[in-house]
Amino acid sequence: MTHLPPPPADLLRDAALFLDFDGTLVELQGHPDAVAVDTRLAALIDRLGDALDGRVAIISGRPVAGIRALFGNPHFAISGSHGLEVAWPDGRHARAERPAALDRIVDQMHTFATATNGVLVEEKPLGAALHYRAVPTAEAAARDLAATLAADAGLHLQTGKMMIEVRVPGADKGTALRALMQAPLFAGRTPVFLGDDDTDEPAMVAARDLGGAGILIGAPRDTAAAWRLDDVATTLTWLETATESLTA
Template sequence: MTHLPPPPVDLLRDAALFLDFDGTLVELEEHPDAVAVDARLATLVRRLAEALEGRVAIVSGRPVASIRALFADPPFAISGSHGLEVAWPDGRHERAERPAALDRIVERMHGFATATHGVLVEEKPLGAALHYRAAPYAADAAQALAAALANDAGLHLQTGKMMIEVRVPGADKGTALAALMRAPAMAGRTPVFLGDDDTDEPAMVAARDLGGGGILIGAPRATAARWRLDGVAATLSWLEAATESLAA
């Protein structure tokens, strides 16, 4: 669907809430390290976790450590690296094994970025990404390199907004959501997922298949989501209103 209504303000009653990070809770930046969590967002997510009695998780392509650092050791679950690692509020941390091939891939990507002005490399525990938001002219070359590296190493090629990533296969945001829904705090609740990118579509589908639904953040496009919000500002405002609704 491409033309979607906004989500109702009472949607989170009896829900388990899953939030993408970049492009959903914060605006996209040319480099991931430029992103910060301000007091408004930190307070909002903590209020949501309290109001939903812990039924909140951030599901991100970023590593768990990155999200944890941005939120200063938060009291909610985090699924990072597109579902390849999960951290729980009680300190448990599950993560797939890092293949040795990633070291070679990172080296090749850095060589490409050095020779291609504006391209940045993001190193992750279970993947590596080329960001070309500041160098759109390099999109085709970056995608071709990443595809070749993924094919040679037998790894997964992950597309995204102005980036391309080579990562460990075997998980995505949909499998992450399904796994988190099996946790005692979330089991039996209605999953609601918010995300902006095509990497978020598996989670939209998983939420729908488990009786809930997704909220697309950003411009209309083909999606499995049921609702849509215009962007980050609209998302934060809606989440604040939804939090108030939970308290009413």
């Protein structure tokens, strides 16, 4: 495991900035619905968008509608559901088709959660997740169930921090970043991606392969990132400093 330095304040010059949400811009919570966007974060993203001429996007495992609701109809691009949907500020919205098997999967996950106090089910347009942060001892059973459900339905098994998700295959945060970089808004710029989870690693790789870099948020671990910041608080402070550097 290699020690990674913090990113320089001027890293975002001529950049296209791609941001994970949970664990990067906001602290992880026991339930996804407990997360909120405060005035500091909302203002920061607005300032970044202005300083980068709109070259800011959020790439999240949350659905597009969830990110939109948190930011209040924002003026930046969003790739949601691990790259399975994308929305643009002008109203364009593309999304993969939802398989019928997800309804059965959601029912079986709820049955499991009812029998396992503390486990939460997160329903998404293109997937369903079991969160066991409140009951870590349920990890093995949750992962076994999700693996069986994914295999039976021919869907993708997505790991994450204290959660396991069954979702539509065919995309990840790396394919999302590559697709966004082909859009005129981002094309020709240097991609910089910030993320904390193993679900973010494909985007770290994509940013690196396209001549940019990833920034890992959190404790040191094996990663394709070139830089690291300690936590959400440090990340917000660095983004504010980087914004000031862009406008200096």
